[in-house]
Amino acid sequence: MTDASARLQALARELAAYVEHCKPRAILLTGSAATGAADLYSDLDLIVYHDELPPATAFGAARDAVGAVEAGVFAPPTNTEYPELYTWHGVQCQVAHQTIKAWEADLRTVLVDVDVESSLQKAISGLYEGIGLHGEDLIERWRDETRYPDELARAMVERHWRFLPIWHVQARLSTRDAALWSRQVLVESAFALLGVLAGLNRLWFTSFQFKRAREFVAQMTIAPSNLADRLEALVSLEIATAIAELEALVAETQALLVEHMPDFDASLRRGPGTREIPWKLAT
Structure with a gap:
């Protein structure tokens, strides 16, 4: 693990203010800080799961409790997601709040609907690579239920x-x-x-x-x-x-x-080894 990863993991564990002010069901540290590959340019990435999103004042109270500055959002908030962004101890923090219902619907999009165009596979990868900071039982249940079909x-x-x-x-x-x-x-x-x-x-x-x-x-x-x-x-x-x-x-x-995958037709039109033949001028 890099020194930067150890520092970010220690910072993440200090964010108990979310448990106090937002009452989440689970908190997951993701990204390079979780995998141990972070450097001094890395963000602190958290996903915070809720039964229902708390009011914006609760997010503000949690930020104030830890002394966060430069607060904003990194995407438009919705009724089921609040993606907040702020700086803390000189580190940019991206904290994605999401309802459990919305997250489980996202899982079904990939696992049941087999949507291969969605970027949600990145989030599922983070579920496996991440470190549970709160609500570990719920995180483990999702991991057990999320098998690659x-x-x-x-x-x-x-x-x-x-x-x-x-x-x-x-x-x-x-x-x-x-x-x-x-x-x-x-x-x-x-x-x-x-x-x-x-x-x-x-x-x-x-x-x-x-x-x-x-x-x-x-x-x-x-x-x-x-x-x-x-x-x-x-x-x-x-x-x-x-x-x-x-x-x-x-x-x-x-x-x-x-x-x-022998039942898949792997043939390609103009596959490897083929070459275009130029036409010839009439003589």
Whole structure:
């Protein structure tokens, strides 16, 4: 654990003012402070769960009790969520208050409705990585009830197994001054690969504010070799070399799909190994 993480965890445990003034059912420390990877730029991220949201005066009383300054919100409040933001001991604190009913509805969106477009998988990941500071029994119940369903794994693969076949049209692009667009395709393809492999490995994934890629990839037991280095190469290598690396990664991931999800059609139109053939001038 980093020294910054230890400091943030100690600060988080001092926020008993929320229990006194807001009467929450549970409090969860999330983010890099919880995982032990925080640095001196990291925020203090808390999720506070309520039966019903308390009045704004209760949030203000809790902030006043600890001496918070520069208070505001980091998103528009609703009837079920109050996302407050303030500075405390020089640290930016993001405290997301949410009703239990709303949170459990969010869980159903992913687990039952199988919504793979939602960024809620990031919140579910935080549920597992976080540290319970209050109401640990409730947090543990959610963890026990939140298992990665096979339907979500399949939906993640189906959603992300699609690529613009840049290897197929590489010769054409080399004459089009398309460096920025090519790099964009490479980045989007990297996220698509991560989405597919997240499904295969039953890992919660969203591209929303995706950070700490190497830690994420390290959790995978089903993946192309040296995946983290090769994904990073897609944005650092010369474009032609990066495209060749992407083509190889797609081909290797395709083989993994055939092996580990054999009932899924992993074929690709203009897949790895195909090339566009230029037309010829009439003679």
